[in-house]
Amino acid sequence: MKNFLLVCNFKMNVVETKSYVDAMKNEEYANVILCPNFCDLKEFVKLKKSNKILLGAQNVSEFESGAHTGEISVAMLKNIGAQFCIVGHSERKQFNFETLSQTNQKVKLLIESNISPIICVGEELYSVEEKQAEFAVRFVLSELNEILKDVDVSKVIVAYEPVWAIGTGKVASNEHIETVLSAIKKYTGVEFTLYGGSFGENNFEDIAKIDCVDGALIGGASLKPELICKMQKRIKEIL
Numbered sequence: 001m002k003n004f005l006l007v008c009n010f011k012m013n014v015v016e017t018k019s020y021v022d023a024m025k026n027e028e029y030a031n032v033i034l035c036p037n038f039c040d041l042k043e044f045v046k047l048k049k050s051n052k053i054l055l056g057a058q059n060v061s062e063f064e065s066g067a068h069t070g071e072i073s074v075a076m077l078k079n080i081g082a083q084f085c086i087v088g089h090s091e092r093k094q095f096n097f098e099t100l101s102q103t104n105q106k107v108k109l110l111i112e113s114n115i116s117p118i119i120c121v122g123e124e125l126y127s128v129e130e131k132q133a134e135f136a137v138r139f140v141l142s143e144l145n146e147i148l149k150d151v152d153v154s155k156v157i158v159a160y161e162p163v164w165a166i167g168t169g170k171v172a173s174n175e176h177i178e179t180v181l182s183a184i185k186k187y188t189g190v191e192f193t194l195y196g197g198s199f200g201e202n203n204f205e206d207i208a209k210i211d212c213v214d215g216a217l218i219g220g221a222s223l224k225p226e227l228i229c230k231m232q233k234r235i236k237e238i239l
């Protein structure tokens with residue numbers, strides 16, 4: 001039986017702690033990582049303290065401290081109790097121009113502080129549909145080549161998120177996911193890999209059953225605590 005991780009990225013949305021507390025009732029969800037916005041991290045620490053969930057952040061600075069207005073450091077995340085941190089999300093690349101070398105810097109600082117980086121990689125749509133998976137493999141391996149420079153790969157989680165599947169309702173086929181994730185494992189040595197991109201009620205069972213998928217990075221569906229709990233329970237039953 002594999003421990004299937006559900007990583008919930010609330011993005012710039014407010015999710016009331018109470019809505020997760022109510023949905024989780026008396027059960028523990030140790031395989032659920034909640035990643036609220038920075039302002040709400042402290043609130044969610046309470047849920048973490050009751051051993052219900054694991055706690056993650058959505059981003060971190062590539063600098064340790066100093067004159068970096070508006071940034072949050074690894075030490076600050078550590079201090080508040082974050083155990084995981086998403087880095088290199090496609091939205092940060094698109095809207096904040098995050099580069100692969102910045103992501104690499106973040107990964108190294110996180111590992112030094114014992115916070116597990118969840119590294120996002122993924123390709124845009126390719127011009128020839130039948131070659132999408134082939135293109136994806138080449139693309140994500142070249143991203144990882146730079147992001148994993150001088151990094152202990154046993155300490156990271158890689159989330160494969162095709163950009164065309166994020167928030168669009170389009171999901172990569174099972175074969176596509178399997179091809180890309182097994183290539184990541186084979187060529188980088190990373191052991192823990194997630195799929196992300198419109199993961200939800202209609203596809204979670206099929207995706208969870210794919211061998212090399214160890215979990216999911218979830219955007220939209222993570223705003224529905226009841227659905228996250230339902231998926232987690234069902235996944236435990238079927239795996």
Ligand code: PEP
Nearest residue numbers: 166167196197198219220
């Ligand atoms: C994401 O933003 O990482 C994501 C996977 O979003 P969604 O689940 O909404 O596609």
